[in-house]
Amino acid sequence: MTTKMMGAKVQRVEDDRLVRGTGRYVDDVAPDALHAAVLRSPHAHARIVSIDVDAVLDVEGVHAVWTHEDLEGAMADPLPLLIPHPTLTHGRTQYALAKDEVNYVGEAIAFVVADDRYVAEDALAQIVVEYDLLPAVVGIEAARSGAQLVHDDVPGNVAARMEQSNGDAAAAIAAAPHTLSLDLHIERSACMPMEGRGTVARWDPDQNRLQVWTSTQTSTGVRAAVAAKLGLDLGQVDVITPDVGGGFGVKIVHPWPEELLVPLAAQRLGRAVKFTEDRREHFISSAHERAQVHHVEVGFDDEGRVLGLDVRFWHDHGAYTPYGLIVPIITSTQLLGPYKPGAYHVQFDSLYTNTVIVTPYRGAGRPQGCFVMERTMDAIAAELGKDRADVRALNFIQPDEFPYDQGLIFQDGRELTYDSGDYPAMLDKIKELVDWDHFEDFRAAKAAEGKRVGLGLACYVEGTGVGPYEGAHVHIETSGKVKVATGLTSQGQGHQTAFAQIVADELGVRFEDVEITTGDTRRMPYAVGTFASRAAVMSGSAIHLAAKRAKEKALRIAADALEADIEDLEIVDGVVSVKGTDSSIPLGTVAVLSNPLRYAFDEASKAATQFNVGDPTKPPVAEDDEPGLEGKDFYSPPRSTFASGMHAVIVETDVDTAEIRILKYAVVHDCGHLINPMIVEGQIHGGVAQGVGGALYERMAYDESGQLLNASFMDFLMPYVTEVPTSIEIDHLETPSPLNPLGIKGAGEAGVIPGSAAFAAAIEDAERLPITAMPISPSELFALRAAHAPHAQESK
Amino acid sequence: MTEQTHEIRLNVNGVEHEAAVPARRLLSDALRHDLGLTGTHVGCEHGVCGACTVLVDGQPMRSCLMFAVSAAGHEITTVEGLARPDGELGPVQQAFRECHGLQCGFCTPGFLTTITAGIAENPDPTEDEARDMVAGNLCRCTGYQNIVKAVCRAAELARADEDGAA
Numbered sequence: 005m006t007t008k009m010m011g012a013k014v015q016r017v018e019d020d021r022l023v024r025g026t027g028r029y030v031d032d033v034a035p036d037a038l039h040a041a042v043l044r045s046p047h048a049h050a051r052i053v054s055i056d057v058d059a060v061l062d063v064e065g066v067h068a069v070w071t072h073e074d075l076e077g078a079m080a081d082p083l084p085l086l087i088p089h090p091t092l093t094h095g096r097t098q099y100a101l102a103k104d105e106v107n108y109v110g111e112a113i114a115f116v117v118a119d120d121r122y123v124a125e126d127a128l129a130q131i132v133v134e135y136d137l138l139p140a141v142v143g144i145e146a147a148r149s150g151a152q153l154v155h156d157d158v159p160g161n162v163a164a165r166m167e168q169s170n171g172d173a174a175a176a177i178a179a180a181p182h183t184l185s186l187d188l189h190i191e192r193s194a195c196m197p198m199e200g201r202g203t204v205a206r207w208d209p210d211q212n213r214l215q216v217w218t219s220t221q222t223s224t225g226v227r228a229a230v231a232a233k234l235g236l237d238l239g240q241v242d243v244i245t246p247d248v249g250g251g252f253g254v255k256i257v258h259p260w261p262e263e264l265l266v267p268l269a270a271q272r273l274g275r276a277v278k279f280t281e282d283r284r285e286h287f288i289s290s291a292h293e294r295a296q297v298h299h300v301e302v303g304f305d306d307e308g309r310v311l312g313l314d315v316r317f318w319h320d321h322g323a324y325t326p327y328g329l330i331v332p333i334i335t336s337t338q339l340l341g342p343y344k345p346g347a348y349h350v351q352f353d354s355l356y357t358n359t360v361i362v363t364p365y366r367g368a369g370r371p372q373g374c375f376v377m378e379r380t381m382d383a384i385a386a387e388l389g390k391d392r393a394d395v396r397a398l399n400f401i402q403p404d405e406f407p408y409d410q411g412l413i414f415q416d417g418r419e420l421t422y423d424s425g426d427y428p429a430m431l432d433k434i435k436e437l438v439d440w441d442h443f444e445d446f447r448a449a450k451a452a453e454g455k456r457v458g459l460g461l462a463c464y465v466e467g468t469g470v471g472p473y474e475g476a477h478v479h480i481e482t483s484g485k486v487k488v489a490t491g492l493t494s495q496g497q498g499h500q501t502a503f504a505q506i507v508a509d510e511l512g513v514r515f516e517d518v519e520i521t522t523g524d525t526r527r528m529p530y531a532v533g534t535f536a537s538r539a540a541v542m543s544g545s546a547i548h549l550a551a552k553r554a555k556e557k558a559l560r561i562a563a564d565a566l567e568a569d570i571e572d573l574e575i576v577d578g579v580v581s582v583k584g585t586d587s588s589i590p591l592g593t594v595a596v597l598s599n600p601l602r603y604a605f606d607e608a609s610k611a612a613t614q615f616n617v618g619d620p621t622k623p624p625v626a627e628d629d630e631p632g633l634e635g636k637d638f639y640s641p642p643r644s645t646f647a648s649g650m651h652a653v654i655v656e657t658d659v660d661t662a663e664i665r666i667l668k669y670a671v672v673h674d675c676g677h678l679i680n681p682m683i684v685e686g687q688i689h690g691g692v693a694q695g696v697g698g699a700l701y702e703r704m705a706y707d708e709s710g711q712l713l714n715a716s717f718m719d720f721l722m723p724y725v726t727e728v729p730t731s732i733e734i735d736h737l738e739t740p741s742p743l744n745p746l747g748i749k750g751a752g753e754a755g756v757i758p759g760s761a762a763f764a765a766a767i768e769d770a771e772r773l774p775i776t777a778m779p780i781s782p783s784e785l786f787a788l789r790a791a792h793a794p795h796a797q798e799s800k
Numbered sequence: 801m802t803e804q805t806h807e808i809r810l811n812v813n814g815v816e817h818e819a820a821v822p823a824r825r826l827l828s829d830a831l832r833h834d835l836g837l838t839g840t841h842v843g844c845e846h847g848v849c850g851a852c853t854v855l856v857d858g859q860p861m862r863s864c865l866m867f868a869v870s871a872a873g874h875e876i877t878t879v880e881g882l883a884r885p886d887g888e889l890g891p892v893q894q895a896f897r898e899c900h901g902l903q904c905g906f907c908t909p910g911f912l913t914t915i916t917a918g919i920a921e922n923p924d925p926t927e928d929e930a931r932d933m934v935a936g937n938l939c940r941c942t943g944y945q946n947i948v949k950a951v952c953r954a955a956e957l958a959r960a961d962e963d964g965a966a
Binding site: 015016018019020022023024025026027028029031032035064120121122123196197198199247248249250252282283495496497498682683685686688689690691692693694716717718722723724725726728730731732755 | 843912947
């Protein structure tokens with residue numbers, strides 16, 4: 005190859021169609037489809053006494069109206085609990101359409117299919133539901149008290165209680181020279197991709213097959229769920245995920261009720277059917293995350309070395325547990341970050357509330373864990389009067405200690421063993437980027453202007469690239485073009501570019517000649533999905549391995565055709581040649597030769613006739629071979645790779661209004677080898693913006709009856725360009741992972757993880773008062789000031 | 801009861817289209833579903849996110865807050881109309897590609913139309929002015945850093961076009 009693509013800032017191949025408006029998102033396909041709309045519960049907790057749909061049948065243009073009574077077989081059963089866990093003793097999932105009871109505002113009750121969405125919504129308005137209202141359980145305090153129950157048969161609202169430890173934390177804390185207790189809160193937020201959920205389905209009676217397009221992070225998961233629920237063989241269902249308008253976690257949940265109801269409607273009605281979620285629906289009927297309350301007990305020595313850490317926390321998982329305990333398990337394990345506490349014990353309760361379900365949102369439990377650990381580090385430093393960076397450095401796992409076993413079990417059921425990293429080097433970089441050592445001079449200069457500034461630092465380690473596997477199929481066409489398929493989906497991460505870079509390098513073809521397909525079960529039916537910063541690690545590695553196989557075959561056939569040794573061959577720009585000679589053959593021709601032909605049907609096959617391949621005394625296709633120039637392989641890692649990073653932020657808190665302004669934001673990031681630094685930096689930018697949102701703006705404002713008061717973009721505040729740092733200083737560290745052939749680690753979620761922790765630290769540093777709950781608004785900061793200086797306020 | 805429809809003519813990207821739409825049909829839906837111009841995206845349906853922004857007589861408008869019937873007789877430009885006459889990417893489109901100003905691409909059409917109008921009004925924006933130009937549009941992926949860069953780059957490319965034309 006002439007230029008190495010891995011590590012290059014290659015412009016994205018996705019962009020041409022996306023900037024022209026010729027991308028294909030789910031709502032863009034099947035313009036002939038009927039449209040579905042869903043009647044959703046207006047109450048957080050109620051028994052359904054009766055549903056009267058008679059009036060709907062009079063609405064012209066309505067093709068179907070269903071309630072739970074219209075569902076049969078597996079469709080009438082509760083939705084799957086996707087990730088069971090032994091400690092999830094009281095897992096509950098909802099029905100595709102509510103049966104007898106609703107447990108959150110937004111729960112699906114009835115389903116209408118009509119000529120268009122306007123008519124479908126008209127029809128919904130004709131449905132009369134009689135409810136018997138029940139008391140709503142809203143928020144962790146209410147859930148924990150157990151005074152009212154979300155599900156009658158779940159005592160104390162506790163779905164799961166899980167405990168892990170490494171050493172005797174209680175004894176270590178008791179024996180420690182210093183101890184501290186902290187109570188730390190994080191509020192609910194949500195992924196809020198710009199494109200909501202959407203599903204289109206078409207039943208083909210001639211082929212007895214169902215085709216489903218859905219905006220998902222797991223095509224194969226949806227395929228399996230649809231097949232199981234509709235009683236179809238897997239081979240009868242194709243799921244295609246076209247362009248996806250953002251996911252950030254919420255689209256890993258499956259099947260959503262609509263992902264089953266739409267295919268069922270397509271099958272029953274014999275027409276294409278489409279569901280496109282609107283924004284209010286997304287707020288009240290998809291998923292949220294983040295809400296947790298934590299209590300920390302920590303024991304440490306005179307230097308600030310943690311001797312024992314005990315964390316108890318309570319997780320609000322909403323009304324149901326379709327995605328199991330992934331979020332709190334991640335918090336409980338990943339809060340350890342780059343540190344090695346002497347002994348650690350963690351216990352959490354996962355609690356039901358009458359609110360929207362909680363499933364992973366970018367970072368998935370890690371922002372909470374990072375907030376807990378980093379607040380603890382800051383508290384230790386404050387208690388001892390030491391530099392906050394020094395206390396962290398003292399507790400770091402050292403570079404020569406990898407692989408480092410934290411003695412816990414991670415979310416994937418594998419041991420929590422960090423593969424590689426260099427945290428001291430990273431700390432040096434972040435201190436330099438933010439000019440840590442001269443901050444007091446900056447603070448003094450600002451103070452002289454009457455301004456109040458603070459500096460915050462937060463460190464994290466992120467388990468990325470979780471298994472179990474991903475696969476890839478590489479097909480070299482007779483034109484020399486390379487068609488690659490991997491089963492996981494893409495929702496804006498630039499996979500078609502990054503994966504093509506990997507193929508171009510391995511195969512020695514031009515980047516422009518590689519085309520990547522993601523998320524189409526027709527092309528790669530075995531896959532897991534795009535979440536947990538796993539795509540580059542998992543599919544990237546699988547694609548590398550599959551390309552390698554295709555290359556091996558290409559070289560074998562070319563060696564035969566060129567009458568040369570395989571070792572003497574090289575592939576450059578799609579041409580196989582004998583090194584140092586003029587003897588060469590294009591890969592496309594090798595592809596022709598790979599398939600013993602009877603017919604010369606085009607120029608490529610005619611050209612191939614000049615080469616003699618194979619022994620005429622043997623069968624044209626050998627016993628252990630197959631026609632075609634293809635490679636297929638799977639990558640399955642022993643355990644996750646562990647990326648890491650550190651963020652530092654300088655804020656100014658307005659002396660009068662308590663407004664919080666970002667003066668500087670710095671990131672040091674280690675995701676192993678970079679495939680495309682431009683894409684990685686884009687991921688960091690986006691993550692930082694979501695971190696800013698989580699720290700300063702985003703919260704789900706439920707009232708006590710379980711109504712979400714801010715279910716619109718007017719009221720749920722996400723950062724605009726005016727809320728993000730004007731620039732982000734980024735530095736990279738590359739400690740390659742030994743677990744995969746490319747030495748890479750995931751990068752997708754990193755940017756968001758330390759946001760709340762870093763901002764809390766910076767605000768605390770500016771204000772000299774403890775920040776224990778995030779997000780924090782100017783009015784909350786103003787109230788905190790008053791609470792901590794009551795006399796000053798009174799005298800005003 | 802059959803819903804009454806209105807025969808309207810919509811001039812979109814220089815092409816006249818005819819459609820029969822109910823009075824309540826949103827312009828965004830008419831563009832997407834009646835005319836098949838699916839480049840215009842709907843992100844919030846309450847005018848906050850800006851994904852559905854199109855140009856109406858050159859001015860950026862939220863097509864989810866406009867009825868199709870009220871757009872009749874006006875010149876509408878959608879993202880599909882931003883490429884150069886020869887099919888090459890227009891300056892704003894090209895700048896977004898160069899600067900990595902998009903990730904999932906869903907909000908992108910709204911940014912592209914907004915910026916097209918913005919640099920027509922202010923051909924040489926400062927970085928602050930570039931930021932102001934896109935301050936009404938939401939993006940959940942990019943963190944905006946590269947979008948601001950793309951605004952400045954787009955203005956530069958558009959100015960080069962002007963110079964070339966002059």
